[in-house]
Amino acid sequence: MDVKSPGAATAEARPAPGGAGAAIGEQRGDIREQLRMLTLKQQRFERYLSRRLQVDPAGLAVMDHLVHVGPTTPTDLARRLDASTAATTLVIDRLVAGGHATRQPHPTDRRKVIITPAGDWEATAYEHVAPLIQGVTAATEALAPEERATVAAFLQRIADVYDEAIKA
Incomplete structure (x- = not known):
């Protein structure tokens, strides 16, 4: 998505060609463009990783969390990923069915389960x-x-x- 900042088309936002301000304006544009390209490449890599690991983007986010933070409950996953518990449960169901994660009994509360990445x-x-x-x-x-x-x-x-x- 190429979103222009407010006032980007104004004269003050665009330095006069060839002046000292032009070099600064070009640097700002280059950095903004590099950040935009980095974001696109990150998204492309995530799609690649999803395909390779055969996990949808939501499942990839859950698995990333489990690997970096450790096994946790579905409710904690939903809270940390800012998703509903119902949506998180559906993602977990797909991950478990695909052999990517397992449900195990909670060590101290037998009403709960812990989600862990497959070995x-x-x-x-x-x-x-x-x-x-x-x-x-x-x-x-x-x-x-x-x-x-x-x-x-x-x-x-x-x-x-x-x-x-x-x-x-």
Whole structure:
């Protein structure tokens, strides 16, 4: 989605060609375009991963949560993923039917169940994600310490922008 910021077409938003402001405007545009392209590539990778692992996007989100946070109850999954318990239950049903996850009795409350990834899930997913992780690690390590600090601060600002947009 290519959304223009308010006032993007105004004269003040577009520096005069060839001036010092033009270089700054081009840099802003380049960064915005790079972020847009990164978002598109992330989405494309998630679709690729969904196909390879034979899990729909909602199931991929659940499995990602289970791998990173650990086994949990369906209610906790729904709350953490900001989904209804009914929708989360349907996703879990598909994951269990597909052999991607299991339901196990809760260790302290026998009315509840715990959802866990299938034994080989993490290793299988890692096979597909490893090249991405290794590439990002290599790109990060290629930066000088001050560059890393600058990039990290910039990415945090962008994350904050997303957080603010959600609050609006």
